[in-house]
Amino acid sequence: MDDTFYFSEQNLAVRDTVREFARDHVAPVAAKLDAEGKFLWENVRRMGELGLLGVPWPEELGGAGLDITSYIIAIHEMAKVDASHAITISAHTTLGTSPIVKFGNDEQRHRYVPLLASGKVLGGFGLTEPSAGSDAGGTRTRAEKRGDRYVLNGSKIFITHGGVGEIFVVTAVTDATRGTKGISSFILTKPTTDLDSARAVGVGHDESLPAMKGFRAGKKEDKLGWRSSDTRELVFEDVEVPEENLLGREGEGFTNFMQTLDSGRIGIGALSLGIAEGAYEEALKYASVRKQFGKPIADFQGIQFQLSDMAMEIDAGRHLVFHAAWLAQHGKPFGKEAAMAKLFCSELAMRATTKAVQIHGGYGYTKDYPVERMMRDAKICEIGEGTSEIQRLVIGRHILREVAG
Numbered sequence: 001m002d003d004t005f006y007f008s009e010q011n012l013a014v015r016d017t018v019r020e021f022a023r024d025h026v027a028p029v030a031a032k033l034d035a036e037g038k039f040l041w042e043n044v045r046r047m048g049e050l051g052l053l054g055v056p057w058p059e060e061l062g063g064a065g066l067d068i069t070s071y072i073i074a075i076h077e078m079a080k081v082d083a084s085h086a087i088t089i090s091a092h093t094t095l096g097t098s099p100i101v102k103f104g105n106d107e108q109r110h111r112y113v114p115l116l117a118s119g120k121v122l123g124g125f126g127l128t129e130p131s132a133g134s135d136a137g138g139t140r141t142r143a144e145k146r147g148d149r150y151v152l153n154g155s156k157i158f159i160t161h162g163g164v165g166e167i168f169v170v171t172a173v174t175d176a177t178r179g180t181k182g183i184s185s186f187i188l189t190k191p192t193t194d195l196d197s198a199r200a201v202g203v204g205h206d207e208s209l210p211a212m213k214g215f216r217a218g219k220k221e222d223k224l225g226w227r228s229s230d231t232r233e234l235v236f237e238d239v240e241v242p243e244e245n246l247l248g249r250e251g252e253g254f255t256n257f258m259q260t261l262d263s264g265r266i267g268i269g270a271l272s273l274g275i276a277e278g279a280y281e282e283a284l285k286y287a288s289v290r291k292q293f294g295k296p297i298a299d300f301q302g303i304q305f306q307l308s309d310m311a312m313e314i315d316a317g318r319h320l321v322f323h324a325a326w327l328a329q330h331g332k333p334f335g336k337e338a339a340m341a342k343l344f345c346s347e348l349a350m351r352a353t354t355k356a357v358q359i360h361g362g363y364g365y366t367k368d369y370p371v372e373r374m375m376r377d378a379k380i381c382e383i384g385e386g387t388s389e390i391q392r393l394v395i396g397r398h399i400l401r402e403v404a405g
Contacts, residue, residue, distance in 0.1 A: 001315050006069065006322040014055075014070040018077040021050060022085070030082035033228035034373055039164055039194065040085060040228050045201045047085075048119020052078075053092055057101060062114035068329040072270045072321065079274025080281070083377035084228040086274060090267040091160035091229075092116065096123020098263060099169045099185065103248040103256050108187060112167055121192075121206050124161040126170035126234050127257055129154070134390050137180040137254060141236060143172035148243050150174070150186065152236040155218070158384075162232030163193035163217040166209055170234070171253045178251060185253040187245045188236075190215045214239040225376035262335045264385045266324045269341035272381040273317045276345065276352035279374045280310040283356040286369070290361075297359070306355045313352070317345040336398035343391035346381035353378045 003012060025043055033040055047053055055071040057063025064070075071093065079086035097116040100108055116123045132138035141154025152172050156162075168188045175182035189209040198204030218233030248256055284307055287298035297303050320341040327334035353375035357364035364371050382388045 001318045006326060007073070008067075008069075010066065011069050011073055014066065015073050015077055017050065018052070018074050021046070021052075022078055022081040026078065026081045026085050030084070030228075031367065031370065031373065033084065034082075035227075035367070037222070037227045039197070039230050040088065041164075041194070041197045041201045041204065043085060044088065044119060044122070045203045047089065048203055052089055053119035054097070054117025055089075055093065057097065057113060057117045061101070061109060062117035064117075068266075069322065069325050072266060072325040075267050076270040076274045076277075076321070079271040080278035082228075083271060083275055083374070084226050086271045087160060087226055087229050088122075090264070090271055091125070092123050092165075094264045094267050095125030095260065096161065096165065096167065096169065099125070099247060099256060099260050100187065102259070103185070103252070104187075107244070108247070112187065115206055115209075116167060119203055121166040121204060121209070122161045122164055123167045123169075124159050124165040124234075125257075125260070126156040126159055126168050126188075128158050129156055134387055136257065137183070139171055139173055139183055141170070141172040142176075143174050143184060143186065143241070145174065145243075150241045150243065150246070152186070152188075152215075152239040152241055154236050156234040158221065158231055159234050161230055162234050163220055164198075164204060164230045166190060166192055166204075166206065168234065169247060170236075171257060172236075174250050180254040181251045183253040184250045185247040185256055186241050187247055188212055188215055188239065188241060190217070193217050193232075212239050212241065223380075225373070225378070225380055227376075261385060262338050263328065265338040265342035265391070266321065266328060266334070268381060268385050269317070269321045269324065269338070269345040272342070272345035272349040272378065273314065273321050275349040275374050275378050275381070276310070276317065277314050279349075279353040279356035279371055279378075280307070280314055282369065282371050282374075283307065283310070283359040286360055286363075303359060306359060310352050310355055313348050317341070317348050320344055336395055339386070339391045339394040339398075342386065343388055343395070346378075347388060349378035349381050350375075 051064035054063035055066050059065040075086050075090050115121050143150040143152050170188050174184040192198050192204050214237040218235050221231040290297050324337040324341045356371040
């Protein structure tokens with residue numbers, strides 16, 4: 001794809017900056033962080049300094065003041081090298097910060113967004129529950145109004161930054177008689193679980209944020225992929241939340257988080273595309289130098305077919321992702337296109353990484369090459385922020401609405 005078709009000069013500058021950062025600071029540590037399951041604190045600090053944790057937010061709120069395409073480029077380029085770094089940007093920005101930017105009042109935006117956009121603290125989004133995964137409307141966490149505050153009880157699972165984060169947007173039922181219209185959103189705060197590391201690097205904790213009693217992180221998940229990304233349970237035990245921490249109005253939580261997920265699908269599409277592209281680049285490089293039967297394996301038709309399929313599908317994925325980003329950037333409807341980008345690219349990531357491992361042969365199954373990590377990182381892209389099956393339902397509903405007029 002000709003980058004100038006979608007990208008401005010500013011977008012290209014962002015691309016080059018992220019590529020350089022990923023090459024110099026991510027590639028040297030990605031394998032070690034993955035093996036240890038250790039959170040990427042040092043690079044969180046560096047990403048904050050570069051403005052990568054607040055790319056699309058206004059400068060007056062501490063952001064970089066760039067466009068949506070620049071933000072999607074940052075995720076895509078980072079994921080070519082390491083998906084854990086890419087999901088840190090994506091989950092923090094789209095899930096942890098965007099609901100406050102889009103649905104918060106002025107006081108909430110000026111209180112929380114500068115801390116998030118600067119990378120001073122990390123944010124997260126509490127939606128998924130043990131009984132409410134794809135059925136997000138099945139939320140069981142409750143928020144009972146008592147005077148000038150709400151009391152939350154329940155739990156969330158598989159929450160990115162659940163331990164390391166300090167600011168969270170959380171959904172809870174405020175009126176069980178109204179179905180999805182009885183779900184509301186709240187801003188909750190707690191200290192990071194890794195205070196020593198946060199203090200050592202100088203980011204990740206802010207003393208001004210209240211530690212809400214009864215709000216805590218649960219067990220850390222031991223995952224197949226995204227191993228240097230922090231994923232945990234969130235627990236709410238009689239957590240008293242001031243009414244000024246209600247995000248938007250009561251009953252708007254479901255509508256708001258559905259809009260948030262639409263935006264998030266473009267980001268996960270970009271992340272998936274980055275994994276696929278990174279795996280393709282590794283496979284092409286390996287096939288060009290690995291010799292069998294007296295010549296590089298890239299000279300064999302069977303290998304060329306695999307590389308050709310990868311290159312073709314990656315180009316198609318780039319158009320899907322950046323078309324959806326263009327629509328979002330220009331204020332046009334993008335729900336169907338976001339679902340298409342997420343579905344196609346997440347499944348592409350699995351196909352491409354599997355091919356890359358195959359091209360590497362036995363070496364691809366070892367940790368000497370990054371393709372095995374890429375394959376492990378790819379699988380969750382078909383599950384998180386809406387499974388492939390849910391994406392097909394979303395696309396189908398859009399298509400039928402278009403036919404009905």
